Amino acid sequence: MRQGLDRTKVLLAAAEIAEAQGFEQLTLAALAQKLGVKVPSLYNHVKGLADLRKALALMAIDRLKSVMLEAAAGRSGEAAVLAVAEAYIRFVREHPGLYEASLRPPDPLDPEVAAHSEGVLAVVARVFESFHLAEDDLIHAIRGLRSLVHGFASIELLNGFNLGLDVDESVRRVLETYLRGLRRGDAPNAT
Amino acid sequence: MRQGLDRTKVLLAAAEIAEAQGFEQLTLAALAQKLGVKVPSLYNHVKGLADLRKALALMAIDRLKSVMLEAAAGRSGEAAVLAVAEAYIRFVREHPGLYEASLRPPDPLDPEVAAHSEGVLAVVARVFESFHLAEDDLIHAIRGLRSLVHGFASIELLNGFNLGLDVDESVRRVLETYLRGLRRGDAPNAT
DNA sequence: TTGTTTAAACTAATTATATTAGTTTTATGT
DNA sequence: ACATAAAACTAATATAATTAGTTTAAACAA
Numbered sequence: 001m002r003q004g005l006d007r008t009k010v011l012l013a014a015a016e017i018a019e020a021q022g023f024e025q026l027t028l029a030a031l032a033q034k035l036g037v038k039v040p041s042l043y044n045h046v047k048g049l050a051d052l053r054k055a056l057a058l059m060a061i062d063r064l065k066s067v068m069l070e071a072a073a074g075r076s077g078e079a080a081v082l083a084v085a086e087a088y089i090r091f092v093r094e095h096p097g098l099y100e101a102s103l104r105p106p107d108p109l110d111p112e113v114a115a116h117s118e119g120v121l122a123v124v125a126r127v128f129e130s131f132h133l134a135e136d137d138l139i140h141a142i143r144g145l146r147s148l149v150h151g152f153a154s155i156e157l158l159n160g161f162n163l164g165l166d167v168d169e170s171v172r173r174v175l176e177t178y179l180r181g182l183r184r185g186d187a188p189n190a191t
Numbered sequence: 192m193r194q195g196l197d198r199t200k201v202l203l204a205a206a207e208i209a210e211a212q213g214f215e216q217l218t219l220a221a222l223a224q225k226l227g228v229k230v231p232s233l234y235n236h237v238k239g240l241a242d243l244r245k246a247l248a249l250m251a252i253d254r255l256k257s258v259m260l261e262a263a264a265g266r267s268g269e270a271a272v273l274a275v276a277e278a279y280i281r282f283v284r285e286h287p288g289l290y291e292a293s294l295r296p297p298d299p300l301d302p303e304v305a306a307h308s309e310g311v312l313a314v315v316a317r318v319f320e321s322f323h324l325a326e327d328d329l330i331h332a333i334r335g336l337r338s339l340v341h342g343f344a345s346i347e348l349l350n351g352f353n354l355g356l357d358v359d360e361s362v363r364r365v366l367e368t369y370l371r372g373l374r375r376g377d378a379p380n381a382t
Numbered sequence: 383t384t385g386t387t388t389a390a391a392c393t394a395a396t397t398a399t400a401t402t403a404g405t406t407t408t409a410t411g412t
Numbered sequence: 413a414c415a416t417a418a419a420a421c422t423a424a425t426a427t428a429a430t431t432a433g434t435t436t437a438a439a440c441a442a
Contacts, residue, residue: 002408002419029399039400041420049400108349117351139356144339144365146351151342152334158299160308160337165330174335181372193390193437220428230429232391240429 003037010035010045011055018056018097023104026097028052050106054113060095060102061116067091068123078179080127085149085175092153099157121146131182141182148178194228201226201236202246209247209288214295217288219243241297245304251286251293252307258282259314269370271318276340276366283344290348312337322373332373339369 013034018026028049032039046052071087072080092099105113124142133141152171154160161167204225209217219240223230237243262278263271283290296304315333324332343362345351352358 001421004409005419027399028401037419038421040402040422043401044419103349108351114353118353136356140361140364141368143343143346143352143361144368147342147346147365148335148339148369149342150346151338151340154345155334155338155341158294160299161334162305162309165327170331170334173331174338177332177335177372177376178339178369179372180376181368181370184375185368185371192392195438196390218428219430228390229392231393231431234430235390 001036003035005035005037005041005045007045007055010042011052011059014052014056015059015098015101018101019095020097023097023100026052026056026101053101054105054107054110056098056101057103057105057113058116060098061113061120063095063098064088064091064102065116065120065123068120072123072127077130080130081145081179082172082175084123084127085145086171088149089153089156089171092157096157099153103154144178144182148174192227194226196226196228196232196236198236198246201233202243202250205243205247206250206289206292209292210286211288214288214291217243217247217292244292245296245298245301247289247292248294248296248304249307251289252304252311254286254289255279255282255293256307256311256314259311263314263318268321269374271321272336272370273363273366275314275318276336277362279340280344280347280362283348287348290344335369335373339365 010031014026014031017030017034021030028039028042031052032042035042042052046055067087067090068084071083075083107113121142124145125138128138128141128145131138131141152174156167161170201222205217205222208221208225212221219230219233222243223233226233233243237246258278258281259275262274266274298304312333315336316329319329319332319336322329322332343365347358352361
């Protein structure tokens with residue numbers, strides 16, 4: 001039976017499975033069933049599971065970049081940093097399966113994956129522009145913000161925050177704390 | 192042929208595979224081969240792959256807690272926080288396979304896993320004691336430090352820091368920035 | 383020492399997944 | 413109407429996990 005599939009439809013269906021059932025549950029078997037097709041037919045559209053996962057990672061990275069860009073639009077300074085960070089965390093909450101796909105491409109060193117990731121980094125760098133940091137300070141600051149946001153989102157994803165305290169409040173506080181530290185000491189401390 | 196295996200030997204061999212070849216490569220097939228035994232024989236010692244992964248997660252969490260405790264010994268205040276955070280990051284660098292095992296137990300909500308994780312949290316809480324934070328502030332501060340440290344270590348693990356700048360320097364800077372922010376504003380900002 | 387018991391290992395079979403090779407079918411365009 | 417190319421198929425292979433049931437060897441008791 002002809003289903004009229006193409007690579008895009010396959011990828012969208014894969015994303016739906018990852019979203020609804022988790023990244024681990026995305027198998028070619030599940031995907032073929034969802035599309036009403038036998039497993040080998042998928043090979044007409046993707047080269048295999050690895051190719052599928054890589055494509056999904058690229059899609060996820062691009063979507064993340066989009067929501068970050070939207071959050072940054074029309075804002076500057078600390079407000080922009082906060083908005084971007086919160087958009088990132090919201091994305092992970094709303095699309096846990098996709099986010100996991102973005103973190104686990106078959107080969108993290110793949111140049112194409114790296115290039116798309118750079119795009120996300122560029123947004124962060126842009127948002128820090130108005131801070132007028134020295135080149136090295138800027139890089140350290142970006143690494144810190146990335147760590148904070150990725151770390152927070154990942155722990156939330158793994159159900160790591162067991163205590164009852166409001167998580168959104170934590171996001172705000174933690175970001176404020178980091179920005180406060182940045183504000184009063186972008187130069188390294190003499191130790 | 193009798194190999195004289197027991198659960199402990201099986202777990203240690205599993206840890207070695209995870210360390211040397213990565214968490215994903217830890218299969219019952221690889222483990223059986225390493226131990227000179229057929230796959231089904233492993234079922235005399237572990238209930239299956241899920242049980243093996245859970246046991247490995249518990250082992251990893253406990254070892255992480257140990258290195259954190261050692262780092263905290265004899266220190267207090269910010270020095271203790273820094274030492275614990277750096278020990279955490281060092282552990283992830285030296286034992287990436289085990290760390291990944293600690294992050295991906297078959298069921299993250301399993302009570303036993305949760306209990307061991309609490310142990311790690313308790314170390315962080317202890318190290319923050321001398322900061323004399325209000326209860327809520329303490330929880331937010333812990334969440335922030337965890338996010339920062341876990342985020343940094345994970346990104347490093349995924350080869351996410353592509354730029355050439357020294358990563359150890361980043362660790363120091365980022366932690367200092369966070370602590371500085373904490374120092375000058377443990378009460379929430381009026382917004 | 384001999385015999386019994388138990389745990390450790392085995393063989394055999396089942397299920398699920400991914401992959402490759404080679405074939406049929408169907409839509410499209412000449 | 414026919415040729416082509418893409419999309420789907422069947423069949424077969426390989427790897428992994430798991431379960432059931434059997435053999436074997438070590439440990440212990442009579």
